[in-house]
Amino acid sequence: MQYTVKQLASLAGISVRTLHYYDQIGLLKPASVGENGYRYYDKEAALRLQQILFYRELDFTLDEIAQILSRPEFDALEALGEHRVALEARIERLKGLIHTVDSTILYLKGKTTMSQKQLFEEFSAEKQKEYEAEAQRRWGEKHVKESQKRWGSYTAEEKKRVLSEGNVIYQDIIAAMPLGPGSPQVQAMIARWRQHLRYFYEPTPDMLRGLGDLYNDDPDFNANFTRMHPDLAKFMKSAIEIYCQNLPVN
Amino acid sequence: MQYTVKQLASLAGISVRTLHYYDQIGLLKPASVGENGYRYYDKEAALRLQQILFYRELDFTLDEIAQILSRPEFDALEALGEHRVALEARIERLKGLIHTVDSTILYLKGKTTMSQKQLFEEFSAEKQKEYEAEAQRRWGEKHVKESQKRWGSYTAEEKKRVLSEGNVIYQDIIAAMPLGPGSPQVQAMIARWRQHLRYFYEPTPDMLRGLGDLYNDDPDFNANFTRMHPDLAKFMKSAIEIYCQNLPVN
DNA sequence: CTTGACATTAACGTTACGTCATCGTCTATA
DNA sequence: TATAGACGATGACGTAACGTTAATGTCAAG
Known part of the structure; x- marks a missing residue:
């Protein structure tokens, strides 16, 4: 199943602009891009977005979130501790x-x-x-x-x-x-x-x-x-x- | 007694840039400006700056601070209450x-x-x-x-x-x-x-x-x-x- | 007269997007 | 099939409160 920007955005309760931005800074890239330039997201991307939004609600910066998601779970624990x-x-x-x-x-x-x-x-x-x-x-x-x-x-x-x-x-x-x-x-x-x-x-x-x-x-x-x-x-x-x-x- | 930007800045423990900025947005204007373009502050300005910094430490926005300082003391009370x-x-x-x-x-x-x-x-x-x-x-x-x-x-x-x-x-x-x-x-x-x-x-x-x-x-x-x-x-x-x-x- | 400290303005960078503006694409309907 | 309208894209400016160069002018001291 593929999502367009609008679909994923309303699913997650965020704006299309946010998805554009996350793509731009490399935090969340679409699973594929059509030859018309359209972004298409899959379920894996949707799950990653959930993680991003979770940490975002905890007042992590997008930079920190990128770190956490790129490293194994161990780093998440450490980051959470410091964040606390x-x-x-x-x-x-x-x-x-x-x-x-x-x-x-x-x-x-x-x-x-x-x-x-x-x-x-x-x-x-x-x-x-x-x-x-x-x-x-x-x-x-x-x-x-x-x-x-x-x-x-x-x-x-x-x-x-x-x-x-x-x-x-x-x-x-x-x-x-x-x-x-x-x-x-x-x-x-x-x-x-x-x-x-x-x-x-x-x-x-x-x-x-x-x-x-x-x-x-x-x-x-x-x-x-x-x-x-x-x-x-x-x-x-x-x-x-x-x-x-x-x-x-x- | 007149202060130059540097003097007032180090007196108040802030940066010169901050004074420039406050002048720019009209929050704190120098008492006079020399014909060389230099800013000169007097003690009245210094006192106003103290007020500004006080409210700034309390996490008021500069906009709010401008409001508070422009209105009589009564507004300050109200603002403090809301801020609390x-x-x-x-x-x-x-x-x-x-x-x-x-x-x-x-x-x-x-x-x-x-x-x-x-x-x-x-x-x-x-x-x-x-x-x-x-x-x-x-x-x-x-x-x-x-x-x-x-x-x-x-x-x-x-x-x-x-x-x-x-x-x-x-x-x-x-x-x-x-x-x-x-x-x-x-x-x-x-x-x-x-x-x-x-x-x-x-x-x-x-x-x-x-x-x-x-x-x-x-x-x-x-x-x-x-x-x-x-x-x-x-x-x-x-x-x-x-x-x-x-x-x-x- | 030179040097160094200090002054100015201009302009870009920062964070995480919101908000147009302009333009291309897709789809349903007349 | 032509077209309207929904949706897509990129680009660029704005936000708050300055920090940080950069280029350039001014002042006091030796």
């Missing part, structure tokens, strides 16, 4: 995204907790000066001046936005604390946090470590972090340490 | 895929015996309740009550016999799959299967079709069928369809 891992990673990522969405929603709804607001204000007011003094002791004059300049050049509105972005990050980190400081999720958040710091200055790995210490040792900083979560400062420090260790050597 | 739902749907889908991957792995490992037992237990235990709930949504109360009554009136021994009979039918169908869903052999098995359903309720053609869909769409049913053979659910559906079409008009 990839799917799980995607789920974890999506879960993280949902969480961030949630905290952003909360923030936008103005449900910022008292503690957040406090962190907020303290950063923007005189604490900034103390912070600068502390930073100066730690990293010298140059960076501090830059920090001052950058921060001072923002309007009040902008400062508010920047600080609130920081709050979202901290809230995310708190939520991810059970996963451990070395978990990919937390490490990704640290990366985000590092990006965030650029509003203030260019952070070197050493400075990141220094901040980890600062959050623990400085009473004011420590108080702010503890207000959000009792273990946050400590957690940040170890997460930062791991983050710095995994940084490319450059 | 979409993310959850993606997770559910991925979970289903993982399940299918697992059963396919099991199948390829030749663990069919084990899988039969599992089908067995899941069908007989709580799954029966869920199944009834689903059936209720589909066909209303009457049939379900009848199903419950019939099924509930069997002893454990009888239930076991009925379920194992079902498994035998499915295994027969799997063996006959290469013959095609319209083959007389398979059609005879579908008739046998229909008889078998009478243990649960009186199946009308419409309900048979509904079952075909259910076996494909419901994750639990689908998982059970996929465990036996990756294509069984789809195959059942088309075989049922053919069977119903060839049914005498009464």
Whole structure:
């Protein structure tokens, strides 16, 4: 029994174009081609198509499907195993995204907790000066001046936005604390946090470590972090340490 | 303070090309363009870029991001809410895929015996309740009550016999799959299967079709069928369809 | 003045097809 | 037998969000 493109397509619930395409990339060739150029598929081709569609539904790329079908069954098992891992990673990522969405929603709804607001204000007011003094002791004059300049050049509105972005990050980190400081999720958040710091200055790995210490040792900083979560400062420090260790050597 | 493309790009951790692209599509225009054609960004642009990157990390499309940033904050909330739902749907889908991957792995490992037992237990235990709930949504109360009554009136021994009979039918169908869903052999098995359903309720053609869909769409049913053979659910559906079409008009 | 870093635009490649557009082929019917 | 209409083919553009050359212009430093 032979199928034309239309027949096979409607049988499998796909479009004719898809069959053309699969022929084009060599994934599924017709059993024969008439001298009029028409494609004719046989049952074997139909079965191969079933396999293709099965793996396609599993979100394999057509390239991967070609690999799997060309190699013996053993490769299929291996590919499925790896694919499973990839799917799980995607789920974890999506879960993280949902969480961030949630905290952003909360923030936008103005449900910022008292503690957040406090962190907020303290950063923007005189604490900034103390912070600068502390930073100066730690990293010298140059960076501090830059920090001052950058921060001072923002309007009040902008400062508010920047600080609130920081709050979202901290809230995310708190939520991810059970996963451990070395978990990919937390490490990704640290990366985000590092990006965030650029509003203030260019952070070197050493400075990141220094901040980890600062959050623990400085009473004011420590108080702010503890207000959000009792273990946050400590957690940040170890997460930062791991983050710095995994940084490319450059 | 002005940034060149490179400066802003490395500040934000993105590529120059990305900035070019964002300019091109009008998502982020430079604050000014020199007469040499160079793009210059100011801090306002940098802040907007931060927003863009934030939403981008949340898997919003650039189109959506443009919408969100152009409308007031209220729209952002709405968008985030919808986005949350979409993310959850993606997770559910991925979970289903993982399940299918697992059963396919099991199948390829030749663990069919084990899988039969599992089908067995899941069908007989709580799954029966869920199944009834689903059936209720589909066909209303009457049939379900009848199903419950019939099924509930069997002893454990009888239930076991009925379920194992079902498994035998499915295994027969799997063996006959290469013959095609319209083959007389398979059609005879579908008739046998229909008889078998009478243990649960009186199946009308419409309900048979509904079952075909259910076996494909419901994750639990689908998982059970996929465990036996990756294509069984789809195959059942088309075989049922053919069977119903060839049914005498009464 | 040269060199090297950085800037620009243009254009193709990527994935898996959808969607015309143009044109040839087959089949049933007037 | 002429023709309409269904079906076949190929070609080419469009999609999303950039990556990647390529060719060329500009700027700061030595």
